[in-house]
Amino acid sequence: MAKILLTGAAGFIGLHVLERMAKAHEVVAIDNLADFSNYEIKLKRLEYASGGEVAFDSNNKLKSTRINLSKLDILDEVRLQKLFRDEQFDMVIHLAAMTGIRQSVEQPDIYEKVNVRGFFNIIECCRKYNVKRLLFASSSSVYGNCQDVPFTETSNTDTPLNLYAASKKMNELIAHSYASLYQMQCIGLRFFTVYGPWNRPDMATFTFIKNIEAGVPIRLYNSGNMQRDFTFVSDIAESIQRLTGKMMEGNSSLAIPYRIFNIGGGHPVNLLEYVSTLETLLGKKAIIENHDLQKGEMLSTYADCSALFEFIGFKPVVDFTNGLAETVNWYKKHRDIS
Numbered sequence: 001m002a003k004i005l006l007t008g009a010a011g012f013i014g015l016h017v018l019e020r021m022a023k024a025h026e027v028v029a030i031d032n033l034a035d036f037s038n039y040e041i042k043l044k045r046l047e048y049a050s051g052g053e054v055a056f057d058s059n060n061k062l063k064s065t066r067i068n069l070s071k072l073d074i075l076d077e078v079r080l081q082k083l084f085r086d087e088q089f090d091m092v093i094h095l096a097a098m099t100g101i102r103q104s105v106e107q108p109d110i111y112e113k114v115n116v117r118g119f120f121n122i123i124e125c126c127r128k129y130n131v132k133r134l135l136f137a138s139s140s141s142v143y144g145n146c147q148d149v150p151f152t153e154t155s156n157t158d159t160p161l162n163l164y165a166a167s168k169k170m171n172e173l174i175a176h177s178y179a180s181l182y183q184m185q186c187i188g189l190r191f192f193t194v195y196g197p198w199n200r201p202d203m204a205t206f207t208f209i210k211n212i213e214a215g216v217p218i219r220l221y222n223s224g225n226m227q228r229d230f231t232f233v234s235d236i237a238e239s240i241q242r243l244t245g246k247m248m249e250g251n252s253s254l255a256i257p258y259r260i261f262n263i264g265g266g267h268p269v270n271l272l273e274y275v276s277t278l279e280t281l282l283g284k285k286a287i288i289e290n291h292d293l294q295k296g297e298m299l300s301t302y303a304d305c306s307a308l309f310e311f312i313g314f315k316p317v318v319d320f321t322n323g324l325a326e327t328v329n330w331y332k333k334h335r336d337i338s
């Protein structure tokens with residue numbers, strides 16, 4: 001059993017990782033519960049994970065016997081350092097970030113602060129407090145204008161199309177320098193459009209489901225002529241669990257100091273096919289509003305996950321139609337939340 005710090009635990013992927021990892025490890029979770037976006041669903045996720053009402057004590061610790069979670073901002077260096085000093089983690093899983101490409105186009109400054117300075121604070125605490133293993137969320141968006149499909153980890157990532165993507169690329173570069181200087185094992189995971197229960201309401205999946213059900217138009221950019229390599233969230237949690245096991249093995253921290261892995265479904269889906277699958281699952285036609293391609297958007301994403309498979313003997317397995325059916329079923333039972 002390892003002692004793990006999980007950041008961004010009230011987030012969509014964070015909740016699934018928390019649930020999975022807490023079964024086998026001692027997980028200390030943090031999140032700042034920012035009300036910048038998706039605040040209500042973050043509280044609902046915590047209510048679900050803790051099995052009770054969401055209330056914090058005077059130290060900002062969630063009153064719960066089920067999960068160990070504190071409200072803490074990764075930009076608060078003083079409290080972050082105290083946490084690292086007190087807890088002596090074996091490993092950090094860093095998911096906290098400003099997410100959402102569109103908002104990053106409107107408000108790049110907050111993305112720079114949280115995603116670059118915040119990441120730096122985490123990795124610097126790892127160095128100072130001797131945490132030798134860091135697993136962190138990067139993103140498929142680092143591939144930007146890359147035409148080399150499917151994307152492999154060695155494909156060109158020099159053309160990010162927005163500051164969110166650039167911030168994730170910066171994380172990878174900082175991690176590489178720390179891994180080589182300080183004998184830390186740093187693994188960055190390029191997630192490809194993750195979906196599933198407890199999804200972020202700002203992402204297309206829940207917006208589309210909600211609007212199709214309500215007979216409200218959905219916006220399709222570039223006339224829906226875009227592809228996304230969707231990844232079901234349980235495949236992300238499974239990959240992180242296996243990677244953690246691998247990182248905790250013996251002295252592997254020194255053998256493989258820095259790695260980047262794609263984690264994607266491996267089957268790009270055209271957005272029109274995505275909408276028609278939702279229509280079938282919901283038994284209702286979508287009203288489509290066509291718009292030009294938005295600034296900062298990629299046309300296509302497609303992951304080659306063979307490196308991940310070689311490393312942990314696993315790559316995403318959930319078929320897109322089954323994953324979407326499970327997501328729609330979850331949504332139908334939780335309309336009040338999402």
Ligand SMILES: NC(=O)c1ccc[n+]([C@@H]2O[C@H](COP(=O)([O-])OP(=O)(O)OC[C@H]3O[C@@H](n4cnc5c(N)ncnc54)[C@H](O)[C@@H]3O)[C@@H](O)[C@H]2O)c1
Pocket residue numbers: 007008009010011012013014030031032033034042072073074075094095096097098099114118137138139140190191192193194195200
């Ligand atoms: N969901 C996807 O499709 C996807 C794709 C690629 C990469 N990612 C990356 O995976 C990670 C998790 O994504 P998600 O979809 O669960 O997003 P999310 O927004 O649901 O979760 C991020 C969490 O981080 C927390 N957070 C933000 N700023 C913080 C700060 N300053 N201090 C502490 N906590 C803070 C938020 O409150 C939120 O709960 C992110 O790093 C994201 O960039 C996600």
